[in-house]
Amino acid sequence: MADQSPPSASQAASDSAYWSANVRIILISLAIWALCSFGFGILLRPLLSGIAVGGTDLGFWFAQQGSILVFLALIFFYAWRMNKLDQEHGVEEE
Amino acid sequence: MDQFTINLLFVGASFALYIGIAIWARAGSTSEFYAAGRGVHPVTNGMATAADWMSAASFISMAGLIAFVGYDNSTFLMGWTGGYVLLALLLAPYLRKFGKFTVSEFIGDRFYSSTARMVAVICLIVASVTYVIGQMTGVGVAFGRFLEVSNTTGLLIGACVVFAYAVFGGMKGVTYTQVAQYCVLITAYTIPAVFISLQLTGNPIPALGLFGDHTASGEPLLAKLDATLRELGFAEYTTHNGDTFNMVLFTLSLMIGTAGLPHVIMRFFTVPRVADARWSAGWTLVFIALLYLTAPAVGAMARLNITEMMWPNGLQGDAVSVQQIETEQRYDWMTTWEKTGLLGWEDKNGDGKIQFYNDASPAMEERAAAEGWQGNELTNFNRDILVLANPEIANLPSWVIGLIAAGGLAAALSTAAGLLLAISSAVSHDLIKGQLMPRISEKGELMSARIAMAVSIVVATYLGLNPPGFAAQTVALAFGLAAASIFPALMMGIFTKVNNKGAVAGMLAGLSVTLLYIFLHKGWFFIPDTNSFTDADPLLGTIKSTSFGAVGALVNFAVAFTVSKMTSPIPREIEQLVESVRIPRGAGAATAGH
Numbered sequence: 001m002a003d004q005s006p007p008s009a010s011q012a013a014s015d016s017a018y019w020s021a022n023v024r025i026i027l028i029s030l031a032i033w034a035l036c037s038f039g040f041g042i043l044l045r046p047l048l049s050g051i052a053v054g055g056t057d058l059g060f061w062f063a064q065q066g067s068i069l070v071f072l073a074l075i076f077f078y079a080w081r082m083n084k085l086d087q088e089h090g091v092e093e094e
Numbered sequence: 095m096d097q098f099t100i101n102l103l104f105v106g107a108s109f110a111l112y113i114g115i116a117i118w119a120r121a122g123s124t125s126e127f128y129a130a131g132r133g134v135h136p137v138t139n140g141m142a143t144a145a146d147w148m149s150a151a152s153f154i155s156m157a158g159l160i161a162f163v164g165y166d167n168s169t170f171l172m173g174w175t176g177g178y179v180l181l182a183l184l185l186a187p188y189l190r191k192f193g194k195f196t197v198s199e200f201i202g203d204r205f206y207s208s209t210a211r212m213v214a215v216i217c218l219i220v221a222s223v224t225y226v227i228g229q230m231t232g233v234g235v236a237f238g239r240f241l242e243v244s245n246t247t248g249l250l251i252g253a254c255v256v257f258a259y260a261v262f263g264g265m266k267g268v269t270y271t272q273v274a275q276y277c278v279l280i281t282a283y284t285i286p287a288v289f290i291s292l293q294l295t296g297n298p299i300p301a302l303g304l305f306g307d308h309t310a311s312g313e314p315l316l317a318k319l320d321a322t323l324r325e326l327g328f329a330e331y332t333t334h335n336g337d338t339f340n341m342v343l344f345t346l347s348l349m350i351g352t353a354g355l356p357h358v359i360m361r362f363f364t365v366p367r368v369a370d371a372r373w374s375a376g377w378t379l380v381f382i383a384l385l386y387l388t389a390p391a392v393g394a395m396a397r398l399n400i401t402e403m404m405w406p407n408g409l410q411g412d413a414v415s416v417q418q419i420e421t422e423q424r425y426d427w428m429t430t431w432e433k434t435g436l437l438g439w440e441d442k443n444g445d446g447k448i449q450f451y452n453d454a455s456p457a458m459e460e461r462a463a464a465e466g467w468q469g470n471e472l473t474n475f476n477r478d479i480l481v482l483a484n485p486e487i488a489n490l491p492s493w494v495i496g497l498i499a500a501g502g503l504a505a506a507l508s509t510a511a512g513l514l515l516a517i518s519s520a521v522s523h524d525l526i527k528g529q530l531m532p533r534i535s536e537k538g539e540l541m542s543a544r545i546a547m548a549v550s551i552v553v554a555t556y557l558g559l560n561p562p563g564f565a566a567q568t569v570a571l572a573f574g575l576a577a578a579s580i581f582p583a584l585m586m587g588i589f590t591k592v593n594n595k596g597a598v599a600g601m602l603a604g605l606s607v608t609l610l611y612i613f614l615h616k617g618w619f620f621i622p623d624t625n626s627f628t629d630a631d632p633l634l635g636t637i638k639s640t641s642f643g644a645v646g647a648l649v650n651f652a653v654a655f656t657v658s659k660m661t662s663p664i665p666r667e668i669e670q671l672v673e674s675v676r677i678p679r680g681a682g683a684a685t686a687g688h
Contacts, residue, residue, distance in 0.1 A: 015673070015676075015677055018677065019676050019677075022676075026183050026184070029179070029183055030179075030183065033176065033179045037172045037176050037345065038342055038345065038346075041168065041172055041345075042338065042341055042342055042345070043338065043342070045334065053305055054304070054305025054306060054307075054314050054315070054316060055305070055313070055314025055315060055316035055317035055318070055320075055332075056305075056314075056316045056317070056320075056332040057332075060165055060168075060316075060332050061305065063165060063168035063171070063172060064165075064168050064171055064304075064390040065171075065301060065304075065387055065390065067171075067172045067175070067176065068171065068172070068175045068383050068386055068387060069383075071175050071176055071178060071179050071379060072376065072379055072380060072383060074179050074183075075178060075179060075182045075183075075372075075375055075376040075379060076373075076376045078182060078183055078372065079182070079369070079372035079373045079375075079376055082187070082369075082372055083369045083372065086368075086369070086678055090679075091677045091678055091679040092369070092678060092679065093367050093368055093369065093678050093679065093680070093681050
């Protein structure tokens with residue numbers, strides 16, 4: 001990665017820091033993504049069965065509605081966070 | 095005015111609206127046509143993308159599948175929305191930065207190989223044709239009911255309309271037409287749901303009504319539904335009855351398939367800036383969620399309504415009589431839908447009543463023996479009719495029924511036409527002009543596009559007559575194919591340094607293994623009765639053919655990494671391309687390749 005030909009060495013270092021920050025945000029977001037859909041919605045549903053929601057349990061709600069709401073929140077969070085990160089690292093579009 | 099005339103009015107008016115807008119905002123050049131999203135606000139673009147993406151599978155088919163299975167089919171809800179997270183985080187911003195118009199162009203450039211581009215085109219065509227088969231199934235149901243003809247006749251008429259619609263062409267690219275289509279389809283979906291939610295729970299918001307109390311009994315709606323189904327020997331609505339492993343795989347296949355479908359990804363190539371690509375995916379999901387949060391309510395409420403309708407004297411009382419079905423106004427929907435061949439009943443024990451129960455349940459044997467039942471008498475209830483029949487089942491005013499006909503057709507036609515356009519441009523532009531006959535004239539290219547479109551619609555119609563599943567299930571197969579072929583290639587193109595040979599081998603392996611698995615279960619080329627296995631008893635453990643896309647994607651990744659490790663690394667300029675795609679700085683406007 002370091003052997004490319006960028007405008008300057010500090011620029012390259014900053015770009016690579018930007019990329020690792022981005023990958024970290026993606027990994028955290030995807031962990032939440034998986035937890036709320038595959039986790040709460042399917043695999044962990046038995047654990048949530050004690051929490052009643054309108055005639056059924058929390059896992060059912062996550063499978064049918066909750067996961068969708070979490071997905072929405074995640075995408076908007078990512079857009080907001082990344083647009084901020086772009087500026088912090090000076091890589092935003094002109 | 096009779097129902098038929100009202101349907102005709104609504105469908106006619108909505109079509110006039112789309113055509114009117116198309117003429118008003120006609121794209122003047124190829125670039126305008128492709129770049130319909132540029133200069134358009136991300137919210138508007140999101141709405142148009144939502145209309146583009148939500149098809150007969152989402153509108154006509156999905157709630158029916160949820161209604162008859164319950165919790166286990168939540169997979170469709172999570173799968174078809176969760177994919178947008180992957181799209182927004184893993185693909186959209188980088189593909190926008192890359193700055194070309196099509197998925198195959200990205201794959202061709204990133205993997206510096208015209209073979210890779212051609213393989214991507216083939217993957218795209220296979221997934222899209224499968225997708226169109228599912229749309230044709232939905233179109234057949236909608237036209238069959240709306241013109242009051244058989245499903246087959248409806249499908250043939252629908253095929254002609256889709257063909258004309260797709261050839262008319264340009265309007266597909268016009269964002270504002272799609273905005274209008276979105277408005278029609280979301281209104282059509284929501285209004286009946288609001289009425290039904292008010293009737294059953296008193297809550298005007300269906301998504302909340304689903305978890306609210308059933309007014310008539312005072313119990314929570316879902317508890318009431320569970321109890322009703324239990325009483326008739328059916329599986330409970332909210333319990334998990336199927337296989338967990340398959341459920342996870344199926345959800346994953348739909349998610350990565352969503353992020354691998356070319357006609358959706360294309361929309362994010364053309365937004366003005368990288369930052370907008372991130373927002374756009376979010377807005378698209380907002381508009382999709384409006385339908386997806388309502389869909390489970392539509393499913394559960396319809397299931398309760400249908401069951402109660404079949405047992406008007408209570409579950410322990412007498413079943414509905416044949417005479418009631420034939421004469422009472424509130425059962426009119428049954429006689430009209432019977433004409434399509436998608437709904438059927440048979441008084442097996444000749445008692446003049448239609449008993450609707452689960453005759454496979456051992457718990458029902460005693461009662462059946464005591465009352466002289468000889469099996470379930472509501473013999474045929476096609477899942478795909480549920481959403482369209484729903485307003486009639488709930489006895490809603492006739493304009494609501496007309497509205498839902500218009501909405502269903504908007505969903506099916508827009509997506510079918512869009513896919514046909516994607517197929518025809520892939521064949522004529524990427525395959526014939528890009529590979530086989532680079533010197534072909536513009537006229538020849540156009541001709542080949544038309545021929546490709548005609549061939550795919552004939553194939554899709556033929557296979558749509560005996561579809562491999564209900565509309566949403568067929569569409570799920572298409573998602574599996576996209577998941578196994580396109581998504582891994584795009585992701586590796588951005589996040590790894592996999593080389594040309596790795597990508598080609600990966601895509602070929604992912605596509606062929608998934609296609610093989612699907613054909614083994616659904617018949618070779620979807621021709622009925624040529625299958626060796628069924629989804630009830632699949633080849634590998636509990637993995638159904640609809641869920642195999644996730645496995646195919648895994649195969650794709652594994653093969654690509656292995657082959658890439660064994661062959662020469664990517665050249666320096668490609669390494670720089672990868673670096674540049676990862677950084678938003680310097681993103682120009684998208685440009686048309688060749």
